[in-house]
Amino acid sequence: MNYENILFQVTDGVAVITLNRPKAWNALCTRLNTELEDALLAAEQDPEVRVVILTGGDKVFAAGADLKEMAQATPMEAARTSALAQRINNFLEQMSVPVIAAVSGLALGGGCELALACDFRVVAEDAQFGLPEVGLGILPGAGGTQRLAALAGAARAFEMVLLGRRISGAAAAQAGLATCAVEPGQVMAAALEMAAALKKNPAYSMALAKRAIVSGQTLGAGAGKLMERELFALTFANPDQAEGMRAFAEKRRPSFQNLR
Numbered sequence: 645m646n647y648e649n650i651l652f653q654v655t656d657g658v659a660v661i662t663l664n665r666p667k668a669w670n671a672l673c674t675r676l677n678t679e680l681e682d683a684l685l686a687a688e689q690d691p692e693v694r695v696v697i698l699t700g701g702d703k704v705f706a707a708g709a710d711l712k713e714m715a716q717a718t719p720m721e722a723a724r725t726s727a728l729a730q731r732i733n734n735f736l737e738q739m740s741v742p743v744i745a746a747v748s749g750l751a752l753g754g755g756c757e758l759a760l761a762c763d764f765r766v767v768a769e770d771a772q773f774g775l776p777e778v779g780l781g782i783l784p785g786a787g788g789t790q791r792l793a794a795l796a797g798a799a800r801a802f803e804m805v806l807l808g809r810r811i812s813g814a815a816a817a818q819a820g821l822a823t824c825a826v827e828p829g830q831v832m833a834a835a836l837e838m839a840a841a842l843k844k845n846p847a848y849s850m851a852l853a854k855r856a857i858v859s860g861q862t863l864g865a866g867a868g869k870l871m872e873r874e875l876f877a878l879t880f881a882n883p884d885q886a887e888g889m890r891a892f893a894e895k896r897r898p899s900f901q902n903l904r
């Protein structure tokens with residue numbers, strides 16, 4: 645697929661996907677979402693890729709769904725828009741590689757929801773997270789009501805969704821909504837540093853550990869624990885388990901194959 649609204653680059657096992665529609669503050673139009681879905685699938689299928697970083701660049705993460713495209717939508721078209729956005733956000737959770745959202749500037753509406761679906765959020769202290777949908781007569785439709793409440797609690801979700809209150813990157817980190825907040829201008833460097841740390845861990849156990857966490861979040865803790873047990877057993881089918889434990893016994897650094 646020819647990308648017009650995103651940039652996609654893989655360097656040293658790190659896939660960087662940049663939302664790139666500056667004239668509309670990276671608003672997530674259908675074409676952009678289609679390209680994003682295609683790039684995520686490509687990253688997942690590339691065995692060289694170990695980590696994905698999703699960013700909007702230095703100025704804005706994304707100003708939400710494309711309001712010009714959405715304004716005249718029929719309920720059926722709105723359902724399709726929501727389905728595409730939810731599919732992307734669910735896929736981010738289902739990917740076998742960790743996904744870091746590197747957020748500078750505004751992450752509004754669907755942009756906020758997109759960031760919330762990533763495994764990590766490395767954000768600028770002065771970034772702004774907000775869900776202004778209710779003020780537009782709609783509501784967050786990309787899974788945001790669920791993910792926000794799960795990450796930061798229902799009280800914060802009511803405040804941000806019903807009152808439309810924005811939260812800074814620094815406050816988001818304190819509220820558990822962001823992984824860490826860093827100085828503006830340092831976001832990509834911090835995300836790359838996190839990616840380098842993630843790359844030191846073996847791919848398969850990270851993939852299965854992510855799946856265990858996500859299972860619990862989406863299916864409930866009981867099912868999540870059952871999944872955890874099966875996934876734990878499955879790590880013993882991968883050569884990196886033997887290597888990790890042998891390296892410990894031999895007091896040396898492990899040399900992982902990173903098959904996933």
Ligand code: HXC
Nearest residue numbers: 668669671707708709710711712726729752753754785786
């Ligand atoms: C379409 C958008 C846009 C958006 C900005 N633009 N946000 N176009 N959809 N979400 C466009 C503007 O129309 C304008 O285009 C250009 O970008 C610059 O925007 P301005 O408003 O002129 O700039 P500024 O005054 O600096 O304000 C920037 C802004 C503001 C704070 C980002 O544009 C804004 O509030 N945008 C909407 C944010 C929002 O409500 N998001 C939630 C969307 S609902 P022109 O052509 O006029 O120059 C949503 C639902 C998700 O996300 C559900 C998923 C299923």
